Amino acid sequence: MTTTTSFDWRPFLLRWSGEWSDSLPDDETQSEGDETARRVRWLGFPPASEERVAAMEKRLGRRMPPSYREFLKVSDGWQHAGGFISLLAGTTDARWHNNESGLADMFEEYMDDDAGPDERREADVWRRGLQLDIESDATYVVLDPEDTGEDGEWAVYTWASWRAAPPERYTSFVEFMQSMYQEFHSLRARPADGKPEFANDTTRELDARVEQARLEALRGDWERAGQALEEAKEYGRPRAVGLGDQIRRLLGRTYMVYFEDVVTDSQYAPDLLPALVAEHAAHSYRDDSTLMFHLRGAGDDVVSLAYATLEQVRNGTYRYTPAGPFGAAVERARELARWGNADGAWRTLMDALPVWQPLGPDHLAPLGWVADPLLGPLLTPERGRELLSTPRGGQTGEAPSRTAGLDPDDLAWLADPEHHDHLTSYRFVLAEGVEPEDLPGRLADGDETALDVPMTFAEARHRSLRGQREFSSFDDRALVAVGRAGTRWSFAFDSDPAHFDPQRFVSPAAAASAGTRAVVVWSGLRNRRGEPFFHLSVAQDGAEQYAFTYADGQIRRTGEIPRALDPDRFFGSRDEDGERLLLEALTGEFGVQLPCHAITNGRLHTFTTRSWTRPPGNGESYAVMGMNWDAAR
Template identity: 65%
Template sequence: MTDSASFDWRPFLLKWSGEWADCPPDDETRSEQDTAAQRARWLGFPPASEERIVAMEARLGRRMPPSYREFLKVSDGWQHAGGFVWLLAGTAEARWHDDAYGLADTFEEYLDEDAEPEERRGAEVWRHGLQLDVESDATRLVMDPDGVGEDGEWAVYSWASWRAAPPRHYPSFFAFMQDMHREFHSLRAGPHHEGPVFVNDTTREQDALVDEARLEALRGGWGRAQELLDGAAGYGRPRAAGLGDQIRRLSGHREASFEGLVTDPRYAPELLPVLVAGQAARPYLDGSTLPFVLRGADDEVMALARATVELVRSGGYRYAPGGPFGEAVERARELARWGDTDEAWQTLREALPWWEPLGPDHLAPLGWVADPVLGPLLTSERGRELLSTPRGGQVGGVPEPTAGLDPGGLAWLADPGSLTSRTCYRFVLVEGVEPAELPERLADGAGAVLGRPRSFWEIRRSAPRYRRAFPYEDDEACVTVGRAGPGWSFAFDGAPAGFDRHQFVSPAPAASPGTRAVVVWCGLRAGSRGAFFHLSVARDGAEQYAFTYVDTEVRTRGEVPQALDPGRFFGGRGDGAEVERSLLEAVAREFGARLPRHAIEAGRLHTFTTRSWTAPEEAGSRPRVRSYWTTARPEDGQPEDGERRRLS
């Protein structure tokens, strides 16, 4: 990092002036003053003597910060500081701002009680800061005499009314001027700038750093590559932003525009799905509405973008690269769609050295992020692991694998942070049967098949609002399916209707011809009066044993194994979560089954609708009073979890 106190201003300012002089104005005209500056190749003024600087400090009553002092010794003021400050104050023009435009009161109105000290300083500084802008495009610039760093530098604040953003903060005048030099370059070199190509020593230097960053990223050094690319992007280098966005998207940042690359036909098929995936679910977005970053795209790319929006919105997008890596992607998708997300990620990670970029500015496989089945595999940690892995023909160190996301077993359902922690849930385990076969055993009608993969929240949003509060006779569950460990498949319902022990019909017998089936329905954290738990096990179409716990009462059928004896779990053993965990651990041990947490909570799994879990009342019988416990969420306007409701 450059020491601002020892920085040699003259070469820097001469270089800046020469670059400005060689760049014609947008309107092809210059003022008389600008013409003189161009001819002299100097945007500054004569240097200020020490006596002149001391006189200014005496007038203002403060010694100036080091970098501003050294600047004045080279140029007593400056023209065209960036794109919007046309004249920067020298010794004669610098003055205390005294809140000349009422900005302090304006900014303070928007502060709340939790405002950070830096936010409060950004409002107060306009009352006592040193004003440096003399002529500008509605841009105000002050140095803060109270915001002094260890190096003696004063913080600088810049605000423009047209930015619609808080004041920008710089740690010193030196940092501000460096950024203004970058701003000048960015405005001249941006992709939408019209005029001659902007080329000079600075642009060539930054472009070389972009090339260095690209190779560094492919070798796995994404952190240093990001720093180089961010620096080059500040100068408006056209490739830097698109390359940097690839790293940002995989390292945990959701927003990325891939500017300059997404409109390139080489990269558009892979980057467009990622770009629109976050917007596809928005109801106001249709096939004719595209992100503004597609400005400059040709007709072919625009047509592809519209088609991609519709494909992503419908859930039909599939990431399908070619070659050995593409084969690994297909294997990973097959694992992920049945819930084996950790193994799917391992498959992708091990295949990364085979990945081939689509062009020189392609840094990593990104299309899988938009794949509805593969996308949920990505976490910030996994993204950084991917970025740290050498690929695209480069070599480097191999990173340590990230930890798996599935804890195994069933006990995670009792964790306070699980999606089921404030509701009840139910699931069916079937032994020796593939997930795709479950509809034949649990759904009505011949030829029942699995539906498209959906997330936990997509299922919750599509469920009828009152279904979770009332046990209808047609209590059909929308379940997700997958593999539940060696030899088992599962069907899971994370938003069931209320439990009615009088009419509940376990699906275990219907699911068990030729094998075993296990059913669990748990609501132990519904409150002391509303807690319930049901377990039933069937083999070859007949129930072997079952028990139901409701309102401190246990009812059993058949010979329950000692390991699952309800007497071991109920009767003052702590709160509902503790009992729930113990029961789930026992069920997992007894059957060797598990449920994949990450796939259920964060992934997308195939779904189907089961037959009703509730038997109809007999015709002509008198309706009986039924007690059951709702799983409705408070935001639905229904009773809180565990509140008892009676219907006749």
């Protein structure tokens, strides 16, 4: 923040005045006052003497804050502060606002009874503030004598009806004036046809900083680059927003990120459009007018690509396919991600990132992958920082530290709510030496042996219920996601199993174990829908070797259970850590793990298994519920 003692008003105001004068077209008629200001290259007025400032303070009953006081001694008022304030008050015109605008009443009307200090300040400032706007386009500016800093500065508040936003706060008058100078620049940065080019020492210096920021970003110094681009953005400099948005998007900041100008350029659209389209698809509810608004000015080729990409994103078929060595690494990463190895996929991308090449000088990093249904879930803010910190695009620099993996190397995370917030009951099948795509042949019949495209559990469940007309209490076919459970195992996982009926439960372990070993786990130790339970069964070559079920406080077992998995060690004392300790023991016994990130946040292939319960026997009751979807609609 600029302080009063470090700020020299005169050169700042002279530069502003000169740049304003040069920005006016020679053939455009100006008001008499503007023509005079243009001729003398000065938007201000004669300086106020100390006596004049003192008289003002006596009239108002308060000593003025330091930066406004020093400003008055250089110019007693100011014209064209930004784009919407024609005249700012000097010593004669400054006055207490006293709710002249009625804004205090308006803000109080919408204030809740439990409103906090900030909300109350938004109303009260219009009663006690010192009004500085004399002529403006429905814009109010006040200095707040009750909102002061340690340096004695008063905060400045501005409000305009057409902005439809809370009052904007500046810590001091000098900060407000610097912002108005930036606003003047941003409004002139893109002159309309026939207007003179807006170029001066300030714009040339800012543009040089933007180019330097681009190179720094490619070297991995994204924080310094981001600060420079943010400053240039405030001045409306071309390129600053488009470059800065790429950094913001990889940090997970999607609000108001539109890759301005760059995304509508056919050179960059193939990599930037998918990221923009994916965010739009997630929040648009099929209204695509806002997407086209952000693509205004784009050619037909870019618009066509946008619609095609949008359709692919919505139906889950979009694939990020860059060219060259980085593209080959992307394919390897996709293959790892589709079987649940999120950490391996990320490392594959990062190892190849140094050979990535930008599509042009306004391209800072690969972005199309965030829209890929398999690769997009890999992004976290920490990983985004790692990507941005990695030298790329032909630039060199120090490689960053690797981010920690997202997946624990075990099964115990299933018992840890820190890793998830909904797995109160779950079940899974593990098969040794079996590829994930071969699991449906072991656990399903007929048409169910084909894998669906990768999707989230919520998407898969919605799809599986679509059009289903009959629901039975005895048929328990599990919708499972599949992937790799370590170097030698594959898994089929159900995150939302049906009710566990120990009398009718049939473990799929035997069917899954033809020619190999298979493990089945079903846990409801934190089940909210009934008594806690846990089942484990292990089979080999089509026959169950051993099993136990803990339910109703009792343990039923068959076969010779290894000591490491003896249920008495975990449930005899009703230890609260029993589930976690048993999952740790299973990890050690079989050398298996489950991918936490892919199961809870990613997309995996799914299919529907055979029923996990036997049909009802003689004398056993069951229920069948029919649903008429046509009537429901």
